[in-house]
Ligand SMILES: [Fe+2]
C-alpha cells in the first residue's frame with residue numbers, strides 16, 4: 001500500500017493569526033483524516049468531503065476578508081491562488097467519490113495535502129508581516145461547521 005504522508009501541525013506553518021492558524025490546522029487534520037477513511041474503507045467519505053469543501057470555502061472567504069481589510073497589495077494574486085485551490089479541491093473530491101483503488105486514493109490525498117501545505121507556506125506566509133498586528137475578533141471555524149448527520 002502507498003504511504004499516507006500525514007502532516008503534523010508545527011510552528012513553521014503558523015502565519016501568526018489565531019483564527020487563520022486554527023483554520024489551517026483544522027483543514028490539515030481533516031485532510032489527514034481522509035487517509036484513515038480510505039484505508040479503513042468506511043463509508044463516511046462523502047460526508048467528510050462535503051465538510052472539507054465547506055471549511056475550505058469558509059476559510060478562503062474569511063482570509064480574503066482580512067486581507068481586504070488590511071488593503072493587502074497582493075490580494076488579487078492571492079484570490080487567484082485560492083481559486084486554483086478550490087478547483088483542485090473540487091476535482092479531488094469528485095475523483096475520490098468514484099475511485100475504488102486505495103493506492104490511487106492515497107495518491108490523491110497526498111497531492112491535496114501537499115498543495116494545501118504549499119499554499120500556506122508560500123502564499124499565506126507572504127502576508128505574515130501584514131497580519132501580525134491585527135487583532136482577531138472572529139469566532140472559531142467550529143461555529144460554522146455543518147451539523148452532524150446521524
Ligand atoms: Fe490563502
Ligand SMILES: [Fe+2]
Pocket residue numbers: 020024059063120124
Ligand atoms: Fe489560508
